[in-house]
Amino acid sequence: MQQNSFFNYNGTIFKANEKVIDVNDRSYRYGDGCFETMKLINGKIILQNYHVERLTTSLQKLQFIKIDFFSTQKFIDSIIQLAEKNYHNELARIRITVSRGNAALYDEIMQIPNYLIQTFALNNSITELNENGMCIGFYDAAEKPCDMFSNLKTNNYLPYTLAALWAKQNKLNDVLLCNSKGNICDASIANIFIIKNKIIKTPALTEGCIAGTMRKYLLNCFKEKNILYEETVLTKNDVLTADEVFLTNAIQGIKWVQQCENISYKNLATKFLYNNFIKPLFC
Numbered sequence: 001m002q003q004n005s006f007f008n009y010n011g012t013i014f015k016a017n018e019k020v021i022d023v024n025d026r027s028y029r030y031g032d033g034c035f036e037t038m039k040l041i042n043g044k045i046i047l048q049n050y051h052v053e054r055l056t057t058s059l060q061k062l063q064f065i066k067i068d069f070f071s072t073q074k075f076i077d078s079i080i081q082l083a084e085k086n087y088h089n090e091l092a093r094i095r096i097t098v099s100r101g102n103a104a105l106y107d108e109i110m111q112i113p114n115y116l117i118q119t120f121a122l123n124n125s126i127t128e129l130n131e132n133g134m135c136i137g138f139y140d141a142a143e144k145p146c147d148m149f150s151n152l153k154t155n156n157y158l159p160y161t162l163a164a165l166w167a168k169q170n171k172l173n174d175v176l177l178c179n180s181k182g183n184i185c186d187a188s189i190a191n192i193f194i195i196k197n198k199i200i201k202t203p204a205l206t207e208g209c210i211a212g213t214m215r216k217y218l219l220n221c222f223k224e225k226n227i228l229y230e231e232t233v234l235t236k237n238d239v240l241t242a243d244e245v246f247l248t249n250a251i252q253g254i255k256w257v258q259q260c261e262n263i264s265y266k267n268l269a270t271k272f273l274y275n276n277f278i279k280p281l282f283c
Contacts, residue, residue, distance in 0.1 A: 002185055003106070012081075013085070021099075026100045033154070033155040046250070047213045048076065053274075085223075091213035092120060098115050100114070135257075136245075142162060144185045163187075175188055183235055195242060200228065212248060246270045
């Protein structure tokens, strides 16, 4: 699989082994910034408008100076051109990392965002519904707050990083995190949905989950097709008593969960959702 040989930093192409981030960068020091992960198929960014909208919202909430570059075709073209240069234009994961630059905590700072574009080749299996269901659990060592920054993909990603590490140590595919109220928030790399009594449920944004682009896309599909759904409060008991559970993100689309702790789930409705909403998106 072709690895990324080049990256784009503030509009300049560098080789993968070149160093461009300063030791005083606030993203490294404080996690001051955000990131966006996109999927590119045959030179096209999937859910492009959703990603641009979320990135713009993130920059506004993090008080970067207003800049229209990230919503321009020039920005999109720079992503596609980098993917082509890395031979990733057929199927790739794109990561955009934004930071505030160099300064100590109370120093005068420039609010113009610095950006880094990277591309990573993906295996074709990533576009398919997983045949073997995921095994997940609950991660209780960290609690996500429910504030105005909770829905953002910030560079301060510690709860999710440690949750993913714990999942790997315990031979799980992913784990669910709770918020400060003890309710289910999301998974380490995905949003969570459950199906109970033919109603699809997912934590509301007020519960502190990441505002996932695939989550938003599916909710819009449900609304358009009059599929019953709720953005609500989910508890651990809701997960353990669900008929089906699935996870979503921009890269994997939808992945069905076969087991949580000692509870097993079906995947009939999940297959329907994949075939009708995800598969056409990735074709």
